[in-house]
Amino acid sequence: MSSLSLAVRDSSTMLRRNLLHVRRYPSLTLNLLLSPVVLLLLFVYIFGDVMSAGIGGGGADRSEYLAYLVPGILLLTIGSTTIGTAVSVAMDMTEGIIARFRTMAIHRGSVLVGHVVGSVLQCVTSVVLVGAVAVAIGFRSTDATALEWVLAFGLLVLVSLALTWIAVGLGLSGPNAEAASNNALPLMVLPLLSSAFVPVDAMPGWFRPVAEYQPFTPAIETLRGLLLGTGIGHNGWLAVAWCLGLAVLGHLWSRSLFGRDPK
Amino acid sequence: MPSSVMLTPRTGDGRPSPAAVSAVGLRKSYGDKLVLDGIDLRIPAGSVFALLGPNGAGKTTAVKILSTLVAADGGQAQVAGHDVATSPDGVRAAIGVTGQFSAVDGLITGEENMLLMADLHHLSRREGRRVAAGLLERFDLTEAARKPASTYSGGMKRRLDIAMTLVGSPRIIFLDEPTTGLDPRSRHTMWQIIRDLVTGGVTVFLTTQYLEEADELADRIAVLNDGRIAAEGSAEELKRIVPGGHVRLRFTDPAAYRSAAGALDGAARDDGALALQIPSGGSQRELRTLLDRLDAAGVEADELTVHTPDLDDVFFALTGPDQPEEAVR
Numbered sequence: 126m127s128s129l130s131l132a133v134r135d136s137s138t139m140l141r142r143n144l145l146h147v148r149r150y151p152s153l154t155l156n157l158l159l160s161p162v163v164l165l166l167l168f169v170y171i172f173g174d175v176m177s178a179g180i181g182g183g184g185a186d187r188s189e190y191l192a193y194l195v196p197g198i199l200l201l202t203i204g205s206t207t208i209g210t211a212v213s214v215a216m217d218m219t220e221g222i223i224a225r226f227r228t229m230a231i232h233r234g235s236v237l238v239g240h241v242v243g244s245v246l247q248c249v250t251s252v253v254l255v256g257a258v259a260v261a262i263g264f265r266s267t268d269a270t271a272l273e274w275v276l277a278f279g280l281l282v283l284v285s286l287a288l289t290w291i292a293v294g295l296g297l298s299g300p301n302a303e304a305a306s307n308n309a310l311p312l313m314v315l316p317l318l319s320s321a322f323v324p325v326d327a328m329p330g331w332f333r334p335v336a337e338y339q340p341f342t343p344a345i346e347t348l349r350g351l352l353l354g355t356g357i358g359h360n361g362w363l364a365v366a367w368c369l370g371l372a373v374l375g376h377l378w379s380r381s382l383f384g385r386d387p388k
Numbered sequence: 389m390p391s392s393v394m395l396t397p398r399t400g401d402g403r404p405s406p407a408a409v410s411a412v413g414l415r416k417s418y419g420d421k422l423v424l425d426g427i428d429l430r431i432p433a434g435s436v437f438a439l440l441g442p443n444g445a446g447k448t449t450a451v452k453i454l455s456t457l458v459a460a461d462g463g464q465a466q467v468a469g470h471d472v473a474t475s476p477d478g479v480r481a482a483i484g485v486t487g488q489f490s491a492v493d494g495l496i497t498g499e500e501n502m503l504l505m506a507d508l509h510h511l512s513r514r515e516g517r518r519v520a521a522g523l524l525e526r527f528d529l530t531e532a533a534r535k536p537a538s539t540y541s542g543g544m545k546r547r548l549d550i551a552m553t554l555v556g557s558p559r560i561i562f563l564d565e566p567t568t569g570l571d572p573r574s575r576h577t578m579w580q581i582i583r584d585l586v587t588g589g590v591t592v593f594l595t596t597q598y599l600e601e602a603d604e605l606a607d608r609i610a611v612l613n614d615g616r617i618a619a620e621g622s623a624e625e626l627k628r629i630v631p632g633g634h635v636r637l638r639f640t641d642p643a644a645y646r647s648a649a650g651a652l653d654g655a656a657r658d659d660g661a662l663a664l665q666i667p668s669g670g671s672q673r674e675l676r677t678l679l680d681r682l683d684a685a686g687v688e689a690d691e692l693t694v695h696t697p698d699l700d701d702v703f704f705a706l707t708g709p710d711q712p713e714e715a716v717r
Contacts, residue, residue: 138507146495149536221491225552228455230480231508386458 128232135232139239146213147247154247157209160313161202161255168194168322169262179327188263195259196348197321200341202255203248203285204312207292210244211312214296215305224387237379241289248285266352277351280364284344287368288312290375297382316341340367406469408433408560408591409454413463416449423449425615426463431608433559436582436592438606440599440702445612447595448488451564454593455485468560484558488565490545491552494538498529498548501537505555523551527581543574550581561585563594567601579604599626599702611702618706627697629705633670635678637689638663644687651685652678670694 147154168176169191177190217223217240226236256264269277292309299305319341325333336342343363350357409431416424423446431437439447452458454467456476464471470478485491492501502524506516524530527547532540537548546566553561563582567575582605586592596602602609603623610620619626638661639645645662649655656665668674675694682689 134510135508138504141507142493142496142504145500149495220493221487221489222493224457224487225485225491226508227457228480228483228485229508229556230477 132232135235136238139235140242143239143243153209157205158251160205161198162258165198191264195264197345199252200345201316202251204316206248206251207288207312208309210289211292211296211305211309212302214240214293215299215302244289245285252281267354269352273351283368287371290372294375294378315339320345409467411465414460415462416460427617433591435607436586436605438602438609439595439612440602440609441612446615448564451562455562482559484553484561486549486553486563490549492537492548497534498537499533505552509556527551543570560591565595633697634695635666635668636693638691640690647685648687651681670696
């Protein structure tokens, strides 16, 4: 068997194993869905009137704020789902079966690839579910073309991939699941500090760099542009560059962590 | 047991069979703790080798190095003709490992664990199902096959662990303390499993803390102490260097104790406990002689225990009372 087909076959076996875990124990995944949905409902129905007053030069109504909020919530969903990835990778590494895999003549990277593909699929599923909630409470895109929908979907997959590789590295680097969960917290906190809830212009001047120079803001602005027709500008390229950079970094980091001799 | 035959199994044309596992000068430290201090091994194909030693002796580290899980700091090792450092995948294709800590996926069922192994060995779907069902049946797990492995008892987990190891039909199997933590019944089941493996021509490398277990199963035993092989040989050879076999007689009446001590020359006296220790292999003939002498002296012991050599004795003999304390730590 060629090394590529070996890699594909072993990775898909590992993917099936991870999906089986998710299917058997869906509570972790469902818990992680809870935060984005709660934040969505909270900001629309509880804070909605106040928040909408602050966008579009004032006078916007709640449905406009809903439209503003949803792209950020979708990316926050990805961040929150990948925290789960960091936790399950960390838990997996404490299992004896990983040592077994290491003594088998299988493709070395398949354990990680299985986790990554599984996590990206989970992210997409979560985004679809949260998106469905958003649509149910009135979110509609503004004249998005088929191409824009495809690009939006591609962006969400790319962000999922980038954050997943970082999460896998975080999961591998910590000694246990609790540490992984703590270390992965920025994946959930960064979207809160981005343009997801309020425009960067509305933030205090000293804080704006924090919101601007991080991956979530360009990704959110790009998604907004694709779905709602707002200006994308240089955010598109920035978002792609952030994602590719994080994905490559996370990949190299994870591989070197996994390649170390186990304790 | 025809151990002399098993020691150097020969191939059909009469040549000695090649070594399944060989190692020269293996060294490994974790931080500044030296775990393996240059060990040499040569295990003929088709034999059972036991690495015997207390906790912390370096047994698990030796298994980890030979099974390509960790790299040695120094020395060379070949398993199934492949160098562990330069051709790890060649080694991995030939071996199966069952570690001290259960290497099953607790979140999925026993059957799913087996099918996972079948997939990773690239068996076809049909072949995988056949092999999995056969092994589950053989290890008495068919009934529990559809329950999550985390709900299994210790013995069941260990059986599933070995069944998973066997999916790829490995030629060399490493068993790291396969019976530690098992109840006596499960231990005997495990021994039978290991004997059956050997009958099938598999080379078994097992580690254990129990001399009895090594004695039951192994053709050759190496005693690992403090990172070094302190002795190597068959069970018989090892027992010969252990002077620990004796009969202990205890008395409550000091007068009886004294007359027994007078009647049995060569007995070591423990005046405080009113006990006598008589060197003995514990055979029926030796015991009868001893009892006859006690009868002749007209004394009756309140307690008689036969002490056979155990791992403590082996270590006592190998490290010796005059060895510096540092050697035991």
